[in-house]
Amino acid sequence: MDDNNTLQQISGNSLTNKMFEILQNNILNGKYPQGEWLVESRLCEKFGVSRTPVREAIRQLEQEGLVKIIPNKGAVVSGVSAQDIKDIYTIRMLIEGLASRWAAEKITVSEIQELEEVIDLMRLYTEKNDVPRLLKADSRFHSIIYNASKSKPLIHTLGTFHHYVQKARSTSFQTPGRAQKALEEHMAIFQAIVEHNANESEKLTYQHVKKAGDNLLKQLEKGI
Structure with missing residues (x-):
């Protein structure tokens, strides 16, 4: 455009x-x-x-x-320093973990169906190595979870990190094998939410975001 x-x-x-x-x-x-x-x-x-x-x-x-x-x-x-990224992802781990916990407790049947459809798309795009569509599906997956938390303050707070998150996702999928691992992590989070296992969904989301942040830092160190 x-x-x-x-x-x-x-x-x-x-x-x-x-x-x-x-x-x-x-x-x-x-x-x-x-x-x-x-x-x-x-x-x-x-x-x-x-x-x-x-x-x-x-x-x-x-x-x-x-x-x-x-x-x-x-x-x-001023740019974004390595410490900025660490701080952003520390905050994200906590807030997205909470969003996932609340989603597991409050998610509706229609939202579960939406998540399942997105998971299917992510599987397809991962197999085809269609990164642009995979990025959109990844973003959609997390957006559904945010909305399922039913917390306007939480959704607003996560929105402030949108551009940082998009940069991280784009960089992350440039790492060989990361897309497949991310798919597996999303599937595990989805299963925990479907089972309304708040503790497990929070833990898995926390770990997922941490891996994304660690991966971004490694890629930026390489100059990607």
């Missing part, structure tokens, strides 16, 4: 949010590396927008710790 054409069709707060999403993603995927300056005038020209949405997006990036605004100079990319 052409971001420039898309942005020209958006206005107001939605434009600021879209700019934030693009800049955030470019930082997380390494397109804007640590130490690079984000120059407002260049970004305005590149994306065909005014300074206001760019400036507001950069302020949001600063709130997330992804850039540092230096008076009279501009914004420099």
Whole structure:
């Protein structure tokens, strides 16, 4: 998708949010590396927008710790450090574990059916090595569990990690054999939830997220 054409069709707060999403993603995927300056005038020209949405997006990036605004100079990319990733995944292990526990206690029959359908898709995409579709199915699997927890605060909190999680999933599936192992982990989590085994689903999810975080750190050390 052409971001420039898309942005020209958006206005107001939605434009600021879209700019934030693009800049955030470019930082997380390494397109804007640590130490690079984000120059407002260049970004305005590149994306065909005014300074206001760019400036507001950069302020949001600063709130997330992804850039540092230096008076009279501009914004420099801080990036995401190894410690940031460790912190993010420590938080995720606890919160996603809790989401899985509550899902096991509160999940509906229709949500179980949705999970089963997604598991079938993940199995198919793993066999075909269709990474783009596998990533979408993986994301859908976790989203169903979040919603099944029936906790709006928890869902909102997990939403703040969305882009970090997407980066981790994309990187993780580049590791040989990781997709198959992830499928097996998802199947085990699914079974625990179906059996309404809250303790087991929480433990398995905790372990699953920890493995994803450990794998991401290893891949980033290799420069992937």
